[in-house]
Amino acid sequence: MRADPHIVATWVRGWTLARETTPPTPYKGGLRVDVGWPEQKARYVFPAVVPAIGELASTINEPWVFLKACASPDAMQPILTTGWAIQRPGYMMTLAGSMGDFERPEGYALDVIEGPISIVRALDPAGEAAAIGRVVVVDGFAIYDRIETRPEHRRRGLARAVMKALETIGREQGAVRGVLVATPEGRALYESLGWELHLSLIHI
Template identity: 35%
Template sequence: MAKIEPELIRRWLDGWTVARSLPEAEPVEPAGDGLRSKCDQPGREVEVFALCADERPESLARLAAGVAVARQTTWLTVPTLRPGTVEAVLAAAGLELLRRSEWFMTTDLTEHPRHAPGAPYEREVRTEGPVTSVSLRGPTGEVAARGAVAVVGADAIADRIETDAAHRRRGLGRAVMSTLAETAVSQGARTGLLIASEEGRRLYSSLGWHHEADVLIARGPVASSTR
């Protein structure tokens, strides 16, 4: 795609906050350059999401400047097709670059591949409201892999997909994603959205997910994050 649409970012964020039981994100005023979410995690009290970093670079500069003087440790997450330009803006604002290799990805869930976990793993599925959690348990009951999905309208936002190191390379990640996709479709979802780590994007690409934008994450203010 020629650009990352702000509405796509909003849709992902709507589902991400639901998946993590966080308050609805609020606009960053006065220009509405991004959205702010209260995370209340140590070292990540607040997270700001840039909506139009590529089309309006000045909006990213404003967000970065605000994060640089924030009272709480704040992450700035930037979906972009111009990572080099974004990295320069973040550096100029004095922010600490945390991650430069995540991907914003989407897929048509109705065409998602199906994979079942092999023996001896058993699947556990729990749905509470719009959020479904999937766990694959090993022979002694240990959680070998897990993940969650939040369904908001026709969108399903996958989150916290993990496979324990002792159980990797056994297709468990594929089985978790398959179950999440199947469950989301049964609840009316059609489009899958997620932000993938460097490790996870290989899995998602193999399942037909598409790269829409790079995602850079920075933190500020630097002085408070390093005390």
């Protein structure tokens, strides 16, 4: 299987908008993002294993620069030099339809901020954020980012409620398809909401 380069590039563009970093720039079949964070200076993202990954692995000698590719660990390992380690994979997922309707869990309120970066928070009875998520729309794709639920509030349907509110915002802003990268733990949740796996995203 091979990732769709357009979907990967769209996700990267959305990620940079949601994280308010500099826009991505093309780099030898992939994209480079100058993130500028203390623990992530830059990241390179590729839709497949390409020679540029091996070149970067052999020439980068500074910390906090990450290489990411839609590929299996077995495909990536042979081109890596000493000092690089494969991290937990992410799962690039897409949604063509709707996630359905979900009731907001009793006792929680949704706080919605719409804009170029739309934010939905589920607030507990004390007004504290129990769950949060963000969405940006790029070329008809809703890019979901940083969907999080505090541990003590999990398994109550908050993530579903937040995701549905974000989906509604995305559709109002012209999105017809969704894209996100899930953690191994989050993959099962998104699959239960109708999301489909596009490809694994390997982080090194």
